[in-house]
Amino acid sequence: MTFPSLHRLSFVERRPESVNVYSFIFDHGNRVRWRAGQHFIFWIPSLDLWIQHNSRAFSVSSAPSEGHIRITTRYFAEKGSKFKHRLFNMKQGDRIIAFGPLQRFYLNEGFSRHCGVAGGIGITPLRSLLVQLDADSSIAPFTLFYQNARPPIIFDEELRAIATRRPNIRVIELMDPAHIDAEALKREMGDLAGIAFYVSGSPGYIKAIEVMLRGLGVNDEQITQDGFWDFRERVVHVLRACFEHKD
Ligand SMILES: Cc1cc2nc3c(=O)[nH]c(=O)nc-3n(C[C@H](O)[C@H](O)[C@H](O)COP(=O)(O)OP(=O)(O)OC[C@H]3O[C@@H](n4cnc5c(N)ncnc54)[C@H](O)[C@@H]3O)c2cc1C
Numbered sequence: 001m002t003f004p005s006l007h008r009l010s011f012v013e014r015r016p017e018s019v020n021v022y023s024f025i026f027d028h029g030n031r032v033r034w035r036a037g038q039h040f041i042f043w044i045p046s047l048d049l050w051i052q053h054n055s056r057a058f059s060v061s062s063a064p065s066e067g068h069i070r071i072t073t074r075y076f077a078e079k080g081s082k083f084k085h086r087l088f089n090m091k092q093g094d095r096i097i098a099f100g101p102l103q104r105f106y107l108n109e110g111f112s113r114h115c116g117v118a119g120g121i122g123i124t125p126l127r128s129l130l131v132q133l134d135a136d137s138s139i140a141p142f143t144l145f146y147q148n149a150r151p152p153i154i155f156d157e158e159l160r161a162i163a164t165r166r167p168n169i170r171v172i173e174l175m176d177p178a179h180i181d182a183e184a185l186k187r188e189m190g191d192l193a194g195i196a197f198y199v200s201g202s203p204g205y206i207k208a209i210e211v212m213l214r215g216l217g218v219n220d221e222q223i224t225q226d227g228f229w230d231f232r233e234r235v236v237h238v239l240r241a242c243f244e245h246k247d
Helices: 082-088 120-135 157-166 182-189 203-215 231-244
Strands: 005-018 021-027 040-042 054-058 069-074 095-102 113-119 140-147 169-175 195-201 223-227
Touching: 054 120, 069 120, 082 095, 113 120, 113 203, 120 157, 120 169, 120 195, 140 182, 140 203, 157 169, 182 203, 195 203, 203 223
Parallel strands: 113 140, 113 195, 140 169, 195 223
Antiparallel strands: 005 021, 005 095, 021 069, 040 054, 040 095
16 A cells, blocks of 8 residues: 655656657655556745745656656746746756655556557656556556647657557557547447546546547446646645545
8 A cells, every 4th residue: 555655756867758748757766656657746845935836746657667757748948837947957866856646547457458548748647557567568458549739749669669569558649630539439449348448638638538438338437537737726636635545
């Protein structure tokens, strides 16, 4: 059982992933336990105490098997928030505080088939899930629908390599205007009963996918979602996560 708590991480390096997309790698000294797909709230200690300037929630894009904590996000030098500027300018050895792990966005072992639906940067927790399934040589069938507005697709090569190595893992990439709809879902997944769905992306994206899934008869127990909402909902979210946490 892993309860959310505070962890001190040390910045290792920044890696470019795609246009305006970077990963930030942190060393956790083998002290942090989390399950692939979960997220933390990250706080960069600074003299600026306003929470909106120094903290953000991020899904961990690395899997526990990789031995480090990696977060992946978009960064816009001109328009980026103060938090993102601070993150982007971290130097090796700088500290960041992480609170978590939070939320039950991890493999639901009560189901025999699994389907991830990610929009844009919402791919982060699903990369973590697929990398961990690969490391565990898991045979749980997993299909990932990954929708992106335009190329290049984040983690494209890695995800394709996993799908090539593991016949039970499929990655279906969709580029605008192609998108996941009821017809595509039924065509690729067949009977939707008994499938666990993991939906990740912006709140609007998640809402649209949930409405579609419910319209197809998928019930609440089958859907896990990781909505990338903003800071106003964060306090409520943390409190809820702490009180509801059962691992
Ligand atoms: C559970 C959870 C998990 C999350 N996981 C992640 C994650 O893994 N990765 C992640 O990135 N976020 C994640 N988020 C969202 C994250 O917490 C931030 O809210 C988000 O990254 C926005 O950051 P920011 O407010 O610093 O704004 P910034 O990203 O700095 O954006 C500031 C400004 O940049 C401009 N801008 C932003 N996007 C674009 C664009 N596409 N094109 C042009 N201009 C743009 C806009 O003017 C915008 O107002 C998660 C949120 C939650 C709740």
